[in-house]
């Protein structure tokens with residue numbers, strides 16, 4: 001039984017991704033192009049505010065033309081559609097990101113489908129999702145793309161492995177499963193996707209060579225659900241009450257990290273695992289879009 005698992009530091013990998021982007025951003029600057037990313041935040045959801053601030057800060061740090069449109073929660077669907085249409089036409093904007101979730105009176109899917117697929121740096125538009133499923137080049141949803149980068153960086157073999165994905169969200173579970181079945185490097189896996197309607201999930205997760213937890217439930221995956229020597233990728237970022245912490249809460253993943261640590265061969269921590277990769281891949285997608293704009 002492995003007793004010293006490899007800690008997969010997304011923080012470290014994200015720094016490597018951003019370092020690689022710097023050269024490409026300089027090359028674009030030589031052609032008079034500055035990658036432009038505009039985030040749209042509707043309302044005041046605290047977690048969304050934190051994410052958007054971080055995206056703004058990091059893109060500005062890389063020298064992007066970085067903007068955030070902070071809109072009142074009462075913004076109508078029509079107003080938001082017009083704003084997105086305006087961004088579609090703006091040549092200085094290469095990436096458009098509408099932070100989800102949107103207020104209940106706005107149809108998320110309608111907004112996503114209004115974003116020009118050429119600027120869909122979140123990879124949520126049906127065109128992007130379709131390309132991903134078909135194995136065509138396009139924008140890949142940032143969290144799954146970040147997980148692939150972590151696996152690449154740490155030479156985690158996926159070919160012929162059994163990957164079990166927990167969760168079927170459009171943002172993580174579905175694209176992740178589809179990426180892992182592709183006929184190419186960093187894929188070629190046998191994939192099982194389990195979800196809330198799967199009876200006895202542990203039967204499946206215990207077979208995973210690589211277990212990707214994106215259930216959105218704190219510490220859902222315990223040691224009884226993990227095979228000895230498995231690689232565990234924890235996508236969860238959950239706030240749980242903790243009176244011993246200054247802030248009154250701590251961040252925890254979808255995996256009970258302490259419980260599985262003695263059992264796994266490699267694991268992503270929370271924080272510092274998958275989280276930093278999501279923004280790194282958003283920046284990467286925006287640079288790609290800026291490059292595409294001059295092709």
Ligand code: GUN
Pocket residue numbers: 097098099100101122142143171278
């Ligand atoms: N809400 C939670 N994650 C994401 C994300 O990656 N992009 C957007 N736009 N909204 C989110």
